[in-house]
Amino acid sequence: MSKKEAIVQSAIRIFTEKGVEKTTISDIVKHAGIAQGTFYLYFPSKLSLMPAIAEVMVKTTLQTVIDTVKPKSAFQDRLRQFVDAIFEVNREYHEIQAMIYSGLASTEHLKEWETVYAPIYEWISGQIAHAQKDGLIRNDSPPDALAKLIIGLTESAAEQIYLYDEIGQDSRAAKQKEETLKFLLMGLGVPS
Amino acid sequence: MSKKEAIVQSAIRIFTEKGVEKTTISDIVKHAGIAQGTFYLYFPSKLSLMPAIAEVMVKTTLQTVIDTVKPKSAFQDRLRQFVDAIFEVNREYHEIQAMIYSGLASTEHLKEWETVYAPIYEWISGQIAHAQKDGLIRNDSPPDALAKLIIGLTESAAEQIYLYDEIGQDSRAAKQKEETLKFLLMGLGVPS
Amino acid sequence: MSKKEAIVQSAIRIFTEKGVEKTTISDIVKHAGIAQGTFYLYFPSKLSLMPAIAEVMVKTTLQTVIDTVKPKSAFQDRLRQFVDAIFEVNREYHEIQAMIYSGLASTEHLKEWETVYAPIYEWISGQIAHAQKDGLIRNDSPPDALAKLIIGLTESAAEQIYLYDEIGQDSRAAKQKEETLKFLLMGLGVPS
Amino acid sequence: MSKKEAIVQSAIRIFTEKGVEKTTISDIVKHAGIAQGTFYLYFPSKLSLMPAIAEVMVKTTLQTVIDTVKPKSAFQDRLRQFVDAIFEVNREYHEIQAMIYSGLASTEHLKEWETVYAPIYEWISGQIAHAQKDGLIRNDSPPDALAKLIIGLTESAAEQIYLYDEIGQDSRAAKQKEETLKFLLMGLGVPS
DNA sequence: TATGAATGAGCGTTCATTCAT
DNA sequence: CATGAATGAACGCTCATTCAT
Numbered sequence: 147m148s149k150k151e152a153i154v155q156s157a158i159r160i161f162t163e164k165g166v167e168k169t170t171i172s173d174i175v176k177h178a179g180i181a182q183g184t185f186y187l188y189f190p191s192k193l194s195l196m197p198a199i200a201e202v203m204v205k206t207t208l209q210t211v212i213d214t215v216k217p218k219s220a221f222q223d224r225l226r227q228f229v230d231a232i233f234e235v236n237r238e239y240h241e242i243q244a245m246i247y248s249g250l251a252s253t254e255h256l257k258e259w260e261t262v263y264a265p266i267y268e269w270i271s272g273q274i275a276h277a278q279k280d281g282l283i284r285n286d287s288p289p290d291a292l293a294k295l296i297i298g299l300t301e302s303a304a305e306q307i308y309l310y311d312e313i314g315q316d317s318r319a320a321k322q323k324e325e326t327l328k329f330l331l332m333g334l335g336v337p338s
Numbered sequence: 339m340s341k342k343e344a345i346v347q348s349a350i351r352i353f354t355e356k357g358v359e360k361t362t363i364s365d366i367v368k369h370a371g372i373a374q375g376t377f378y379l380y381f382p383s384k385l386s387l388m389p390a391i392a393e394v395m396v397k398t399t400l401q402t403v404i405d406t407v408k409p410k411s412a413f414q415d416r417l418r419q420f421v422d423a424i425f426e427v428n429r430e431y432h433e434i435q436a437m438i439y440s441g442l443a444s445t446e447h448l449k450e451w452e453t454v455y456a457p458i459y460e461w462i463s464g465q466i467a468h469a470q471k472d473g474l475i476r477n478d479s480p481p482d483a484l485a486k487l488i489i490g491l492t493e494s495a496a497e498q499i500y501l502y503d504e505i506g507q508d509s510r511a512a513k514q515k516e517e518t519l520k521f522l523l524m525g526l527g528v529p530s
Numbered sequence: 531m532s533k534k535e536a537i538v539q540s541a542i543r544i545f546t547e548k549g550v551e552k553t554t555i556s557d558i559v560k561h562a563g564i565a566q567g568t569f570y571l572y573f574p575s576k577l578s579l580m581p582a583i584a585e586v587m588v589k590t591t592l593q594t595v596i597d598t599v600k601p602k603s604a605f606q607d608r609l610r611q612f613v614d615a616i617f618e619v620n621r622e623y624h625e626i627q628a629m630i631y632s633g634l635a636s637t638e639h640l641k642e643w644e645t646v647y648a649p650i651y652e653w654i655s656g657q658i659a660h661a662q663k664d665g666l667i668r669n670d671s672p673p674d675a676l677a678k679l680i681i682g683l684t685e686s687a688a689e690q691i692y693l694y695d696e697i698g699q700d701s702r703a704a705k706q707k708e709e710t711l712k713f714l715l716m717g718l719g720v721p722s
Numbered sequence: 723m724s725k726k727e728a729i730v731q732s733a734i735r736i737f738t739e740k741g742v743e744k745t746t747i748s749d750i751v752k753h754a755g756i757a758q759g760t761f762y763l764y765f766p767s768k769l770s771l772m773p774a775i776a777e778v779m780v781k782t783t784l785q786t787v788i789d790t791v792k793p794k795s796a797f798q799d800r801l802r803q804f805v806d807a808i809f810e811v812n813r814e815y816h817e818i819q820a821m822i823y824s825g826l827a828s829t830e831h832l833k834e835w836e837t838v839y840a841p842i843y844e845w846i847s848g849q850i851a852h853a854q855k856d857g858l859i860r861n862d863s864p865p866d867a868l869a870k871l872i873i874g875l876t877e878s879a880a881e882q883i884y885l886y887d888e889i890g891q892d893s894r895a896a897k898q899k900e901e902t903l904k905f906l907l908m909g910l911g912v913p914s
Numbered sequence: 915t916a917t918g919a920a921t922g923a924g925c926g927t928t929c930a931t932t933c934a935t
Numbered sequence: 936c937a938t939g940a941a942t943g944a945a946c947g948c949t950c951a952t953t954c955a956t
Contacts, residue, residue, distance in 0.1 A: 149937090167359065170929060181938040186931070285524055291517040294498055295491065302490030325483040332477055333525030341920085363947065373921045378948070533916090551743070554950060565917040570952070669908055675901040682878030683871065690870055709867040716861055717909030725941085747926065757942045762927070 150188045152178040154198050161199070162241050200262045203242055207235050208266045221282045222336055224273070229300055229327050233319065236304035243301065267293045277334075284335030292334070299333075300326060342380045344370040346390050350434060353391070358437050392438050392454045399427050400458045413474045414528055416465070421492055421519050425511065428496035436497060459485050469526075476527025484526065491525075492518060534572045536562040538582050542626060545583070550629050580629075584646045587626055591619050592650045605666045606711075606720055608657070613684055613711050617703065620688035627685065651677050661718075668719025676718070683717075684710060726764045728754040730774050734818060737775070742821050772821075776838045779818055783811045784842045797858045798903075798912055800849070805876055805903050809895065812880035819877065843869050853910075860911025868910070875909075876902060 147155070156178040160169045171192055175185050189195050214231040215224050236243050270293035277283045285292065303326040307319050331338065339347070348370035352361050363384055367377050381387050406423040407416050428435050462485035469475045477484065495518040499511050523530065531539070540562040544553050555576055559569050573579050598615040599608050620627050654677035661667045669676065687710040691703050715722065723731070732754035736745050747768055751761050765771050790807035791800050812819050846869035853859045861868065879902040883895050907914065 171931090172929070182930095182940090183932080183938055184936085187936070192930075285521065287517045287520060291514070292521070295495060295517060295521050298494030298498065299487065299491040302494045303487060306486055306490065322483070325479045325487060328479060329477065329484070329487050329525040332527055333521045335524050362945085364945090374947090375922065375949075376920055379919070383947085555952090556950070566919090566951095567917055567953080568915085571915070576951075669905065671901045671904060675898070676905070678882055679875065679879060679901060679905050682882065683875040686874030686878045687871060690874065706867070709863045709871060712863060713861065713868070713871050713909040716911055717905040719908055746924085748924090758926095759928075759943065760941055763940070767926080 149178070149180055149184060152180065153185060153188060154195065154202060157195050158199055158202065158239075158242060162239060165241060197262055199242065203239065204262055204266055206239075207232070208269060210235050211266070211269065221277055222331055222338075225330055225334075225336070226327050228270075228296075229323055229330070232297070232300045233304045233307070233323060236301065237308050237319075240305065240308040243305065266297065270296055274334075282336065284337075285333065295333075296330065299330065341370070341372055341376060344372065345377060345380060346387065346394060349387050350391055350394060350431075353437070354431055354433050357433055388437075389454055391434065395431065395434055395438055396454055396458055398431075399424070400461060402427050403458070403461065413469055414523055414530075417522055417526075417528070418519050420462075420488075421515055421522070424489070424492045425496045425499070425515055428493065428500050429511075432497065432500040435493065458489065462488055466526075474528065476529075477525065487525070488522065491522065533562070533564055533568060536564065537569060537572060538579065538586060541579050542583055542586060542623075545629070546623060546625050549625060581646055583626065587623065588646055588650055590623075591616070592653060594619050595650070595653065605661055606715055606722075609714055609718075609720070610711050612654075612680075613707055613714070616681070616684045617688045617691070617707060620685065620692050621703075624689065624692040627689065650681065654680055658718075666720065668721075669717065679717070680714060683714065725754070725756055725760060728756065729761060729764060730771065730778060733771050734775055734778060734815075737821070738815060738817050741817060773838060775818065779815065780838055780842055782815075783808070784845060786811050787842070787845065797853055798907055798914075801906055801910075801912070802903050804846075804872075805899055805906070808873070808876045809880045809883070809899060812877065812884050813895075816881065816884040819881065842873065846872055850910075858912065860913075861909065871909075872906065875906065 153174060156174050157169070160173050160177055164173075171185055172182065175182050189198075211228060211231040214234075215227040217224075219227065267290060271289040274283070274289040274292050274296075278286065278289065303322055307315060307322050345366060348366050349361070352365050352369055356365075363377055364374065367374050381390075403420060403423040406426070407419045409416075411419065459482065463481040466475070466481040466484050466488075470478065470481065495514055499507060499514050537558060540558050541553070544557050544561055548557075555569055556566065559566050573582075595612060595615040598618075599611040601608075603611065651674060655673040658667070658673040658676050658680075662670065662673065687706055691699060691706050729750060732750050733745070736749050736753055740749075747761055748758065751758050765774075787804060787807040790810070791803045793800075795803065843866065847865040850859070850865040850868050850872075854862065854865065879898055883891060883898050
């Protein structure tokens, strides 16, 4: 693993453990096993880490979604699998998800965000477009608009559950997933 | 206005202007016209401001919703008015909304948040319960679950627009609102 | 008890508990049950408390000595009783003893200290003068000089034991007392 | 001189000049010619300086004693030289001596103090042991116990003189030394 | 006398950033 | 490429002191 990758991996790890604000560059380089100065060979500042982290997280999310959703399932099953995947990623990385989602990572790298996020929007958008063509859903809004609504709804539902670290909430999570799926199915106009 | 209120008001103002992370306590007290030490008579730290701010923001949000939604309108009109209200509040306070919504305001005051948020969830929940009883919507999920989905979907849609300060996005906002409303109507099962 | 006395008593108590440097005026007034401003009606600053405290401590010390030393005992018994008394006061108030003894209470009230300390020096000095006149001790140095050496030796011996809060040191203390007494007896030239 | 040594040397200098409590870290770093942050690379707080300072002071004291005491002198001459040495060190560093001796330098580093002080106790103890073996003194208490009494008596006598910065006290000091020496000689049982 | 909310200078401390090696 | 000791501006916070009531 290159030093650059080590930095990003360590940052994700420590952000997850102790929160973004309380993490110092010193923490990151210690965990990565490199020198203080080395950080600046790759990133000009702490904030400039964010796009790289987002990229990794988006890849992780997309990979989890792709791994979870079986292409040959019925559309509503795929939707259920998608919800499962998003909840799962949120459970594991809720601190970072919140950080990325809320855009708190400063206003300076916004341009990059759009491109970083593109893959996951595109994947969903593609699925929706196919489903519309195949007549599987009645909602005829543009696929990319629907993609944003779907991801927004699902992630906010997941956050409402996992923002609070308390344990034994599996049943709450299961119910929340059911309600979310139902709302998605109806919102998209999937015949039941 | 008491000193405590002055602090909260000033904090909201400055967080809105320059972001939460970049705001110092010094900024807040200067704007509030009080001494540095006075801050600590009312709040032990910057983070402990958050529940008080959230409370004000929730009040503002609920008030805006109540002022915007005409009780005698048809349900789908009220839903449109609700979406308008949420977008409006987000437009004005997107930085703070993001902060509150994402829960990034530290994990130490989470218990308080539930109670702080209660009023707005309850209002929506009440509207939904009525609509279900009157047969205006087909989605028979519990009202409080639907309330959370509705606010989550609408706020995330608004954030996607307003997180980026750029101007001249009114048309994008208008479209986003339309898509959101449509999704909500279908998701709730409002006959069209 | 007057407010002034309450302040002094509270200060002694809290200095003993948490150390002089870490004690704030706020701590003192809270414990005394009076208002912040009231403190300044009686003492212009924290440092000006010191002579009043010293006075109380000197009184306490002298009283303990007088209560412990039986006037009709043989001289060496009285010396042993004196050592016991000094060790006892040190055990209970070692933090304050150290503070007073080392004169760390600032250089601004030094003049007052001499007068504050006078009673205890005088008492010892009187005892020594009598003993010299009665031929009980051979050391013919001036009584007031001997008084200072005696108190200096005994208190430093006690401090060496009680500065360290550890428990179960009674046997160490007993030995230290024996050696101290022996040294005093020889130093004063008490026939054995 | 390393930065760490520079910090310790500067601290000793400034503590001597303006007292411990009134000395700020800012004073120290300015005098040492280093940056504010550099201090914290070596010491986590102002209090943690104390053991390092004590170590230097103990070295200085022991060195002064060794330089002053002529090994071939008669025992009572060596005792006189010892008293001279202790008074001299106290005259020059009374503020720091008081601080170290009274142990006010916080209760957190007490363990270290015992080891820091060891060299000077050992030196005296060694001298006493020899003198006892050679029959030069009659007091047969354990050498280490006597060592502590001797240093305690002599330093407290010195402090009583030098705690007060006033000038023209040479005659008082000379008298105090004489009385102290006499007391020591008798206390140890040195034949006269 | 007595109060206690308010003050603000100044403290200890942090940490992103630099640069000689 | 890599280092890590050094920097110093800037921060949160404390607390002795004041004063209108």
